[in-house]
Amino acid sequence: MLAMRFCLVDRVLSVVPGGSIQTVKQVSLAEEYLQDHFPGFAVFPGVLMVECMVQSCAWLSRVTDDFAFSTVLLRQARAVRFNNFLKPGESLLVSATLKSSGVGESEFLVSGTVNGQSAVSGRLLLLKQNLAERNPQLADNDERLKAAMRDLWAQLWVPASAAVS
Numbered sequence: 001m002l003a004m005r006f007c008l009v010d011r012v013l014s015v016v017p018g019g020s021i022q023t024v025k026q027v028s029l030a031e032e033y034l035q036d037h038f039p040g041f042a043v044f045p046g047v048l049m050v051e052c053m054v055q056s057c058a059w060l061s062r063v064t065d066d067f068a069f070s071t072v073l074l075r076q077a078r079a080v081r082f083n084n085f086l087k088p089g090e091s092l093l094v095s096a097t098l099k100s101s102g103v104g105e106s107e108f109l110v111s112g113t114v115n116g117q118s119a120v121s122g123r124l125l126l127l128k129q130n131l132a133e134r135n136p137q138l139a140d141n142d143e144r145l146k147a148a149m150r151d152l153w154a155q156l157w158v159p160a161s162a163a164v165s
Contacts, residue, residue: 077124
């Protein structure tokens with residue numbers, strides 16, 4: 001079972017569990033979907049900018065909850081605004097703040113900038129759960145997903161104190 005089909009977060013730049021996260025997505029012309037979106041004027045699709053924001057918020061949720069949930073899914077996107085294009089060779093810098101967290105849900109304020117200018121922003125509501133909550137036979141899957149997310153997190157986040165100069 002795959003934990004995540006594709007990862008649109010290339011690096012976690014900073015994280016404050018229960019507070020905020022900053023991530024980056026670097027866009028390369030080698031990404032297949034850019035050949036069709038749009039021919040002659042390649043831009044990163046808006047829906048993938050939103051997915052970058054969702055994945056960034058999901059990482060903050062996982063770290064905040066100490067990877068207690070196997071699945072973190074978008075429940076609702078509110079007030080999403082697209083303000084700028086993201087072209088190959090550019091980076092989307094995503095900043096998210098946890099606004100509230102309750103049983104099974106978390107709400108975030110999130111924005112993405114390109115070259116210091118707003119590209120996308122919105123409020124995201126994420127659902128967090130374990131598969132075993134609906135089907136106890138899936139408890140092993142929960143543990144495998146949590147382990148896979150911890151492994152991926154270790155690749156995306158290198159704390160400044162552990163970074164090699």
